[in-house]
Amino acid sequence: MIDDSPLLLTLELAGIFVFAISGALVAxxxxxxxxxxxxLAGTTGLGGGFLRDVLIDATPPKALADWRYLLVPVVAGLITFVFHPALGRLERVVNIFDAAGLGLFCVTGALKALDYGLGPVPAALMGMVTGxxxxxxxxxxxxxxxxxxxxxxxxTPALAGAAWAVFAHEQGWALAFVALPxxxxxxxxxVLAILRNWRAPIASGSPSV
Amino acid sequence: MIDDSPLLLTLELAGIFVFAISGALVAxxxxxxxxxxxxLAGTTGLGGGFLRDVLIDATPPKALADWRYLLVPVVAGLITFVFHPALGRLERVVNIFDAAGLGLFCVTGALKALDYGLGPVPAALMGMVTGxxxxxxxxxxxxxxxxxxxxxxxxTPALAGAAWAVFAHEQGWALAFVALPxxxxxxxxxVLAILRNWRAPIASGSPSV
Amino acid sequence: MIDDSPLLLTLELAGIFVFAISGALVAxxxxxxxxxxxxLAGTTGLGGGFLRDVLIDATPPKALADWRYLLVPVVAGLITFVFHPALGRLERVVNIFDAAGLGLFCVTGALKALDYGLGPVPAALMGMVTGxxxxxxxxxxxxxxxxxxxxxxxxTPALAGAAWAVFAHEQGWALAFVALPxxxxxxxxxVLAILRNWRAPIASGSPSV
Incomplete structure (x- = not known):
């Protein structure tokens, strides 16, 4: 079982918070x-974890058993509802926090999938899905x-982070060496992709219709 | 376990029926x-219950174990397919029945979630989700x-009805005092919201893009 | 349990492959x-089976326990990404293969649902959902x-094929007489529907708005 330390819980709630803000801004x-x-705040903050939990049969999702997981997106949604002009101007900052949430979710999602008995490739995929x-x-x-x-x-960054976590976990390394890298x-x-506008390639040639 | 009385079954099938009509009209x-x-009739009539059952791990959903739950949206869909001009003119009436279905689903959904061990806040949320x-x-x-x-x-009405059901159930009151209020x-x-056009507020200020 | 023979596995992976190509072409x-x-390749190739498995509580889906199920849509997606102009011109051929995948999935999906204890009507429906x-x-x-x-x-063809499989399975017939017809x-x-442009009826009369 991955560490249920107060630190990890705090990080996870922070990740849900920034994801929820991005959902509320769209709304x-x-x-x-x-x-x-x-x-939309709740769906964006909790949806990835819900989807993973339903697929790996970890239902009911932890967010339904712990009221803090439900409170965080509500707070994030209300803050966004009131302060959306300021948050919208801070979108660059929101995106950086969002990247941190992505990094956290892909790692914890992959480790949870391993806990539930999935193989390495599906576990890395579930980490990406969580993110x-x-x-x-x-x-x-x-x-x-x-x-x-x-x-x-x-x-792609989410899949890479999840793949590292799976690989390091399979080596039996300590959690710090699994999660942090x-x-x-x-x-x-x-973050580099945002700053340098890296994009995945699009198919060349005019698409036949 | 919530009462599996013929009355409750009839009410639930009636709720599915009116929900299914609203889905078929859209289609x-x-x-x-x-x-x-x-x-669309089946998805609208049964989708809320399916989503709840998948999240609280009550799979396979009851609708897949009892053919009457599947027959009702088919009948509602075919009736709408043939008589949609009349049903479309009766939309006010359909909306009133839809409100009754909503009231029923939010209560039964919340009670089912409690049965499956969820806490009060998630159970009320699952009641709303069912609706x-x-x-x-x-x-x-x-x-x-x-x-x-x-x-x-x-x-909001669905959440309020579900919250009442959870609260009253936690007090150990009889089912009638749990479900009816x-x-x-x-x-x-x-119904008041429909008649008086009550709406939830929209964020003020021009949304930053 | 339905036959886990190499033949069936090959057919199933082939079905996922053609479905994945149709998803990749849309993307x-x-x-x-x-x-x-x-x-989109993965969702189209595996989504029907995932939805069925979540509903009948056969989680985690087999595709998450066997890397070949994940590899096939990736390969199909990459081939489509590179060769989409040729594949787009072959759409008629892709549609024929897609029909074969549909036939296979509706049968295996229905049989799997029966395996998991569903009644005949829901099992046939799950076969259609898989397809x-x-x-x-x-x-x-x-x-x-x-x-x-x-x-x-x-x-409709998917439901008919699934219904046959359920009916023949209930008679206790050999797998060949269940699956092949x-x-x-x-x-x-x-295929006839594609060639002759058969469509389901649309509601007559102008839809009331």
């Missing part, structure tokens, strides 16, 4: 009402094609 | 074929942002 | 990047209403 821009803002699932659910509910399919690199790989790569 | 208006009408999940799935499949994010109050709170609030 | 046409192409779920998830992620709601017959019914009907 405000779509002119949704305060309830829509809260739903990107919330944003994909947010975009589905907001009626747009998931932005991670066409913006700066997002899923995975987080740094994902976070660093994602 | 007809989107010019989908009869199969699309049936899928609103089908309509959200309907709108996703129909290619539009869920209407509950921007129309008259819908989720919850249903009335949700139904009454929702 | 390329939407100008998604290579990661989006892989996600059509991947394409529906593909269309949701690509931001369009599922094409099976308005194009040539797709779900079901596959042929679905495949043949679907």
């Amino acid at each position: 405000v821009r779509k002119q949704l009402d305060v309830f829509g803002v809260l739903v 990107i699932g919330g944003g994909m659910a947010r975009d589905l509910l907001a009626g747009r094609v998931p932005v991670i399919f066409s913006s700066e690199l997002y899923a 995975g987080l740094v790989i994902c976070f660093g790569w994602r | 007809v208006r989107k010019q989908l074929d009869v199969f699309g009408v049936l899928v 609103i999940g089908g309509g959200m799935a309907r709108d996703l499949l129909a290619g539009r942002v869920p209407v509950i994010f921007s129309s008259e109050l819908y989720a 919850g249903l009335v709170i949700c139904f009454g609030w929702r | 390329v046409r939407k100008q998604l990047d290579v990661f989006g192409v892989l996600v 059509i779920g991947g394409g529906m998830a593909r269309d949701l992620l690509a931001g369009r209403v599922p094409v099976i709601f308005s194009s040539e017959l797709y779900a 079901g596959l042929v019914i679905c495949f043949g009907w679907r």
Whole structure:
């Protein structure tokens, strides 16, 4: 079982918080009402973990057994609802925190999947799903094609961080050597992708219709 | 375990029926074929319960173990397919029945979540999800942002009704005092919201893009 | 338990392969990047089985326990990413293979649902869901209403093939008499629907708005 230390809990709640802000910002821009803002905040903050837990049969998801996991996106949604002009201007900063949340989720998601008996390749994939699932659910509910399919690199750093965590865990290394480099790989790569506008290639040639 | 009385079964099937009609009406208006009408009827009628059951690990959902739960949306879909002009004119009436279905689902959903060991806050949330999940799935499949994010109050009454059911159940009160006031709170609030056009607030200020 | 023979595994991977190609083609046409192409390939190839497995509580899905199930959509996605102009021109051929995948999935999906204790009607429905779920998830992620709601017959042949498999399995017949006719019914009907442009009816009368 991965460490249930207060540090890890705090980090995880912080990750949910920044993800929830990104969801709430999308909702405000779509002119949704305060309830829509809260739903998109909750979906974005918790959706990736829910999707992972349903697939690896870790239901009910931990977020449904611990009220703090539910409170955090509500607070994030209300803050965004009130202060969205300021948060919107700080989007660069939000994106950096979002990258940190991504790094954390891909590592904890992969380790949880290993805990539940998945093999290395599916566990790394579940780590990536934990990181990107919330944003994909947010975009589905907001009626747009998931932005991670066409913006700066997002899923690839998450997969890389998750893959490191799986690899290091399989070597039996201490948690610090499993989690920290995975987080740094994902976070660093994602931040560089934002700063330098790195994107995944698009198919060449005109698409036949 | 919540009461499996014939009365409750009848009410639940009636709730599925009106939800399924609302899904089928959306499908007809989107010019989908009869199969699309049936899928949207089924998704709207059963989707909220499916989502709840998957999250609280009550799989396979009851609707997959009892053919009546599957028959009802098929019948509702076919009726809508044939009589949609009349049903469309009766939309006010359909909305009132829909409010009754919402009231019923939020109560039974919350009680089922308690049965499966969830705490009070997540159980109330699952009650709301049971009520609103089908309509959200309907709108996703129909290619539009869920209407509950921007129309008259819908989720708030469902959450209030579910919260009452959880609170009263925790007090150990008889089922009638648990279920009926919850249903009335949700139904009454929702009907008033429709009649008086009550809406949740939208964020003020121009959304930064 | 349905036969885990090498033949069945090969057929199933082939079905995932053609489904994944159809998902990747949609992604390329939407100008998604290579990661989006892989996600849509994986979702289309594996989504129907995932949805079935989550609903019948067969989690984690087999595709997460066997790396070959994950490798196939990646390969299909990369091939499509590079050779999409040729594949797009071969769409008729891809559709025929897709019909074969549909026939296979509706039969294996129905038999798996029976294995997990579902009754005949829900099992046939789960067979249909296995066949059509991947394409529906593909269309949701690509931001369009599922094409099976308005194009040539797709779900009806899948339901018919699944119904045959359930019926024949209930008679206790040998696997060959269960699976082959079901596959042929679905495949043949679907191919005829493509060739002759058979469609399900649309509701008559102008839809009231």
